[in-house]
Amino acid sequence: MLAAVGEVIAVKGTKILVKVFEEYNKEFLYYQGIQYKGIAIREHLIVRRGFSDIICIVEGEYLDETRAESTDEKISYIRKIEVKPIGYISQKKFTEGIKHLPMIKDSVHLVAESSLRLVYGDTENQSDFTIGTLMREGIAVCLPWLNLFNTHIGIFGNTGSGKSNTLAKLYSVLLSKLDKKNVDSSFILLDFNGEYTGGTQFINESNKTVIQLNPLKENAPKIRIREQEFWDKDVLRILFKATENTQTPFIGRVVAGREKFNERDDSTKKFIEATVKKAFTTSSPRKEMKELLLNVAKSLDCKPLVETLEQIAWHSSQNKFYLPKSATHPKKDIWFNSDDSEYINHFSENFIETVALDCFQELSIRINLQLINDLSQGFVQFEHIQPLLGRIRESSRLLKNLIEVAKGDEESYDKRLLTIISLKLCNDQSLKKVAALLIVRHYYYTHRETVNSPPNKTVHFIIDEAHNILSQQSVREAETWKDYRLELFEEVIKEGRKFGFFLTICSQRPADISPTIMSQIHNFFIHRLVNDRDLQLLENTVSTLDNLSKSMIPHLAKGCCVVTGTSFDIPMIQQIEQLKTEQQPNSGDVNLLELWKIEKKTKSQPKRRIGRRK
Ligand SMILES: Nc1ncnc2c1ncn2[C@@H]1O[C@H](COP(=O)(O)OP(=O)(O)OP(=O)(O)O)[C@@H](O)[C@H]1O
Numbered sequence: 066m067l068a069a070v071g072e073v074i075a076v077k078g079t080k081i082l083v084k085v086f087e088e089y090n091k092e093f094l095y096y097q098g099i100q101y102k103g104i105a106i107r108e109h110l111i112v113r114r115g116f117s118d119i120i121c122i123v124e125g126e127y128l129d130e131t132r133a134e135s136t137d138e139k140i141s142y143i144r145k146i147e148v149k150p151i152g153y154i155s156q157k158k159f160t161e162g163i164k165h166l167p168m169i170k171d172s173v174h175l176v177a178e179s180s181l182r183l184v185y186g187d188t189e190n191q192s193d194f195t196i197g198t199l200m201r202e203g204i205a206v207c208l209p210w211l212n213l214f215n216t217h218i219g220i221f222g223n224t225g226s227g228k229s230n231t232l233a234k235l236y237s238v239l240l241s242k243l244d245k246k247n248v249d250s251s252f253i254l255l256d257f258n259g260e261y262t263g264g265t266q267f268i269n270e271s272n273k274t275v276i277q278l279n280p281l282k283e284n285a286p287k288i289r290i291r292e293q294e295f296w297d298k299d300v301l302r303i304l305f306k307a308t309e310n311t312q313t314p315f316i317g318r319v320v321a322g323r324e325k326f327n328e329r330d331d332s333t334k335k336f337i338e339a340t341v342k343k344a345f346t347t348s349s350p351r352k353e354m355k356e357l358l359l360n361v362a363k364s365l366d367c368k369p370l371v372e373t374l375e376q377i378a379w380h381s382s383q384n385k386f387y388l389p390k391s392a393t394h395p396k397k398d399i400w401f402n403s404d405d406s407e408y409i410n411h412f413s414e415n416f417i418e419t420v421a422l423d424c425f426q427e428l429s430i431r432i433n434l435q436l437i438n439d440l441s442q443g444f445v446q447f448e449h450i451q452p453l454l455g456r457i458r459e460s461s462r463l464l465k466n467l468i469e470v471a472k473g474d475e476e477s478y479d480k481r482l483l484t485i486i487s488l489k490l491c492n493d494q495s496l497k498k499v500a501a502l503l504i505v506r507h508y509y510y511t512h513r514e515t516v517n518s519p520p521n522k523t524v525h526f527i528i529d530e531a532h533n534i535l536s537q538q539s540v541r542e543a544e545t546w547k548d549y550r551l552e553l554f555e556e557v558i559k560e561g562r563k564f565g566f567f568l569t570i571c572s573q574r575p576a577d578i579s580p581t582i583m584s585q586i587h588n589f590f591i592h593r594l595v596n597d598r599d600l601q602l603l604e605n606t607v608s609t610l611d612n613l614s615k616s617m618i619p620h621l622a623k624g625c626c627v628v629t630g631t632s633f634d635i636p637m638i639q640q641i642e643q644l645k646t647e648q649q650p651n652s653g654d655v656n657l658l659e660l661w662k663i664e665k666k667t668k669s670q671p672k673r674r675i676g677r678r679k
């Protein structure tokens with residue numbers, strides 16, 4: 066135990082007043098040859114109470130003027146400090162919370178480094194997981210990492226405050242521990258700005274996959290999702306922004322129709338044949354049907370069918386299709402209105418071949434066919450569905466380059482410890498969101514289906530710049546889509562823990578993120594934040610944040626953060642260690658001095674004296 070530096074003079078609830086002995090009012094104190102920091106705000110002290118040491122934090126100090134305590138009636142000032150107990154050490158173990166309270170005249174001592182490690186470090190597992198040092202004391206403390214990675218983590222702070230560095234440091238240390246072990250966990254990092262696509266970040270290249278999505282390049286790497294994930298009413302609805310009342314039920318019919326006959330190999334071909342027949346022989350044909358069939362023929366890339374369809378004409382007064390006289394049948398026009406129209410059998414049998422279709426082609430074909438069927442039965446108005454066709458055509462062009470649909474139950478990606486998916490080249494905001502959503506959905510559902518209970522494997526999903534996808538504020542997007550997006554993430558964050566699916570979210574604006582998501586995060590690394598709304602939100606959602614740490618948040622230096630949450634006994638402020646240059650995310654500050662080629666002044670010239678010499 067270090068020497069006493071003061072004594073308790075008042076106890077008002079949990080507020081304790083300590084009188085500091087005069088000789089200890091110095092910036093540094095020395096005891097047995099070791100230097101200690103003097104007593105200042107946020108510094109720790111120990112109050113001895115019987116066999117336990119009560120750990121306190123200094124919250125304030127002031128000078129008290131007194132005459133009574135001085136012998137010669139001169140005014141003297143006594144330094145008094147206010148401290149708050151945070152826990153106690155008993156039998157070399159720190160317990161958080163107020164069990165013992167000091168009493169007047171108890172002696173107050175400085176805290177040795179070993180005791181501080183007991184307070185902030187991971188004493189249970191004796192681990193060596195360090196990512197930084199305590200800001201004031203400069204002591205490296207071990208984080209309780211086994212608890213920490215078993216929870217959802219939030220990293221928040223203004224731009225340039227060091228979030229990406231903290232995220233990278235946290236996972237670099239973790240992955241370096243897991244690197245050589247054969248663990249059944251995967252780490253997926255969603256990188257909106259391409260900060261982590263360099264070869265040297267996190268772990269060596271043999272253990273990670275980097276996927277750079279590019280919607281404008283046909284043979285760029287793609288997100289591989291399973292067939293059933295694509296042919297899902299909700300996914301298609303959001304991919305193509307279907308309207309609630311007419312287009313969504315329509316998509317539902319397309320998906321249900323496919324499911325019904327999916328067992329058969331040639332279900333698409335049969336569907337085409339039946340629909341061609343229906344289009345021309347229905348009792349209520351519609352002019353648009355030809356156009357829709359042409360779309361199908363073009364998607365199939367079937368030239369003879371396109372040519373034949375182009376010859377077919379619409380008789381507007383009779384409201385019927387017919388094939389005008391031509392070289393192939395010079396005698397008379399062929400009218401398509403009876404069931405025995407041979408001509409129709411002829412072209413459906415001869416021209417329609419099912420080629421290997423990708424999902425987007427199949428979707429486009431099925432949408433057109435379904436519309437013909439629905440029109441013939443009078444289920445829908447053509448004008449209501451037409452915009453959807455346009456949107457599907459337009460979006461498919463880009464989405465085709467982002468998504469690849471795996472047939473059957475094929476393994477989604479090769480099994481590496483870390484997968485980094487960069488969305489930097491997706492310029493379109495909505496495309497970015499759609500891609501991110503599909504990725505999370507894919508990993509979440511695949512994991513949920515295959516995991517045992519209790520979980521035999523885990524997925525750690527890391528999202529840097531999460532406001533891109535979790536924001537609640539965006540007014541440009543449709544409500545239904547926003548709801549679906551947030552609902553999915555809310556489900557992941559609410560239910561994921563049970564299945565061993567954990568999120569790590571990094572964002573500049575906690576206030577932008579859905580409150581449900583914020584309230585489910587267990588552990589926080591809070592860097593400098595100045596906005597009032599953000600601070601207010603943190604106050605409401607982070608129950609473990611104390612007033613003193615909270616008041617520090619707007620003033621934290623680069624790389625400093627308040628670390629708090631369910632895995633930590635008490636909040637601490639850590640200076641996170643900066644990663645080595647080659648391991649840093651590509652998000653460093655711009656060096657304007659170098660960029661603008663400004664020469665540094667080497668030595669300033671001595672200024673000339675103005676005035677007369679003597
Ligand atoms: N622990 C640290 N110590 C010292 N400097 C740091 C530390 N962390 C980050 N920096 C520096 O701060 C700058 C910004 O860091 P970083 O990219 O991590 O910020 P950020 O919070 O992720 O910003 P943004 O929100 O814009 O992505 C970098 O130049 C980096 O070198």
Ligand SMILES: [Mg+2]
Binds near residue numbers: 529652
């Ligand atoms: Mg960043």
